[in-house]
Amino acid sequence: MSFQSTMTVTVGWGDCDPAGIVFYPNYFRWFDDASWRLFEAGGLPMDGMAKHYDMLGLPLVDARASFRAPCWRGDRLEIVSHVATWHRKTLDIEHRVMNGGELAVEGREVRFWGLPHPDRPGRLKAGEIPVEVKAQFGAVERKA
Amino acid sequence: MSFQSTMTVTVGWGDCDPAGIVFYPNYFRWFDDASWRLFEAGGLPMDGMAKHYDMLGLPLVDARASFRAPCWRGDRLEIVSHVATWHRKTLDIEHRVMNGGELAVEGREVRFWGLPHPDRPGRLKAGEIPVEVKAQFGAVERKA
């Protein structure tokens, strides 16, 4: 079992739509938050990583969610996140939203190791993920 | 070319994150809006459809986006949407976010024809999409 972190969210009134259930883009808002927390929990807070490696974060390549059951105001959700796969320049983060023991939503974000683009100011390009970043997660993994 | 609708969005300050680019969950917010408008443009506004067919909307099965280029505050986006595929009980809606002629984001929502669940109050089940709904889009298609 790889290292994972859990974020708890209590669904608010304003997170829900006129059908009374969570308006789906909010799950992606929570996924983004959960990814930041995953790296923090893994000992690699995004800000520190950016400074240390002169990179600019982990921008999205792709995001996806499958909705299995609706969630309602007041539901207490657990969002369980882990890096499913490390690629050379990208990584896949999986998020499972558990609602009272039931899997409500499955999400996946593909993010890349963001370096400043040499030629296009304001744009990023994907760089190689440092081996010690992967190892750090591996180290944590072994301890988990 | 199938029937499509276009929604214009000017990226606001509050749509963007500290990197200065659109915070990605906002694209899904716009996709949801674009889907409502697609059906309205196709002559089948969601509310009217719900009343006429005694259904409860088109809830999400799955949502996905691929991010090709960042968008910035003030960018004027065109979100071009169409039903890519009609299945028996579900449909695939494709959204392309164009930014100054460049494809910035590609999205896809899978939605189901939502009927009240006979046994589980507050839950929906997928029903067969009426042939005239598909035909209406087909009819519009031919006219477009």
Added chain:
Amino acid sequence: MSFQSTMTVTVGWGDCDPAGIVFYPNYFRWFDDASWRLFEAGGLPMDGMAKHYDMLGLPLVDARASFRAPCWRGDRLEIVSHVATWHRKTLDIEHRVMNGGELAVEGREVRFWGLPHPDRPGRLKAGEIPVEVKAQFGAVERKA
């Protein structure tokens, strides 16, 4: 000191704007959430209250915030809420956002006791707040 509840929020990346600070409408999103929690903490969860008194919630009359210091991603905010004044048909809820011991934002919501409007379907009208609701908060107050 009257009964108060505290909600903790860790500022997320997506809560912040390109200046790197919390985009101000998010404070109101948190205030709404904090009001729900205040009533729940006071033993009068909004849903239960609605059912028991045949009312429809506590819609907003007025909302306001004063911004004293910006908050940043990762800041751990404490939102301290209490009913400042009970009027006949309305109540004033005060929210103080504390950030590391500093008062960052002061907010106030005026809400009314929402009854179904007798003549205008879908609209609400303000009704008298039951004395036992005020007393319940008073009772809690005395214990606090």
Added chain:
Amino acid sequence: MSFQSTMTVTVGWGDCDPAGIVFYPNYFRWFDDASWRLFEAGGLPMDGMAKHYDMLGLPLVDARASFRAPCWRGDRLEIVSHVATWHRKTLDIEHRVMNGGELAVEGREVRFWGLPHPDRPGRLKAGEIPVEVKAQFGAVERKA
């Protein structure tokens, strides 16, 4: 009548809460957007102003809204904005949300002329609003 700009918003499904009406923080999101557009319409786009005057924007001192009538999905709102009062270092922007000819929400933002704080990095301090900025709005005013 002073210079004003109008922003049109069609209320989306995701802008509304389980009561079916606009979740109130969204009005503030629209107010922020409307303020950017007001300055752009007045010939002083925020970005250009920031560069030209070496300032950092118009951060909020205070924001407020009074809710007179609920708005629903599909409602086509007109948000009419103008600078109500220019002070030495701050300005008051008023926003009126019109829904089918009815005043639905009245809002007010107090913003300050944001200069980099000389002693506290990352903080801003209020500076004097340049006379030509006020004149520009005045000039526009006379033409309007």
